[in-house]
Amino acid sequence: MTQSQAQQGVFHIWELDLGAIENNVVIVDLDGTLVASGQGTIVGEAKGVLETLRTRNDVFLFSNHVDRERLARLAEEHGVSHISSLRRKPDPRILHDIPSSRHTQRVVIGDRAMTDGLFAHLIGARFIKVRRAKNGEESIALRVVYWVDDAVFFFVRAIKRFT
Ligand SMILES: [Mg+2]
Numbered sequence: 747m748t749q750s751q752a753q754q755g756v757f758h759i760w761e762l763d764l765g766a767i768e769n770n771v772v773i774v775d776l777d778g779t780l781v782a783s784g785q786g787t788i789v790g791e792a793k794g795v796l797e798t799l800r801t802r803n804d805v806f807l808f809s810n811h812v813d814r815e816r817l818a819r820l821a822e823e824h825g826v827s828h829i830s831s832l833r834r835k836p837d838p839r840i841l842h843d844i845p846s847s848r849h850t851q852r853v854v855i856g857d858r859a860m861t862d863g864l865f866a867h868l869i870g871a872r873f874i875k876v877r878r879a880k881n882g883e884e885s886i887a888l889r890v891v892y893w894v895d896d897a898v899f900f901f902v903r904a905i906k907r908f909t
Pocket residue numbers: 775776777778779856857858
C-alpha cells in the first residue's frame with residue numbers, strides 16, 4: 747500500500763492501490779465504504795473493488811447495519827464471503843465468526859474510526875480508513891454520527907503526531 751498514514755481517509759476505497767494488499771484476511775466494511783449507507787447495490791467504480799481484493803486475499807464483507815440479508819446477497823453477488831455475526835463492531839469477538847484462513851495478517855478497510863478503526867485495533871489488524879461513500883440522503887442522525895466519528899479520528903491522529 748502506497749498511501750501514507752497522513753493520507754488516511756482521503757481516498758475512496760476504489761481510489762486505493764488495492765492490488766498491493768496480498769495474503770491477508772481483508773475485512774471490508776459495507777456501509778459508507780463500498781456503498782452509501784443502506785444502499786442495496788454496489789455501483790460504479792466500487793464494483794471492481796472486491797474482485798481486485800479477492801484475487802490475492804480472503805475477503806469478508808461486514809456491516810453493523812441491521813439488514814443482514816443485504817450483506818449476504820451483496821457478498822455472494824461479488825464472489826466474496828461475509829461475516830454472519832450478530833455482534834457489532836468494534837466487538838473483537840466478531841473474530842470468532844470468521845472462518846479460519848491460511849492468512850495470518852489482517853486488514854480492516856472502513857470509513858469509521860470508532861467502529862472499524864477500533865475493531866481493527868482490538869483484533870490486531872491494520873486499519874485503512876477510506877473517504878466515505880455518501881449519496882446525500884443520509885439522515886441528520888447519521889450525519890451527526892459521521893461528524894463525531896471524523897472529529898474523533900482527527901483528534902486521535904493529531905495527538906499521535908504531537909506525542
Ligand atoms: Mg461504514
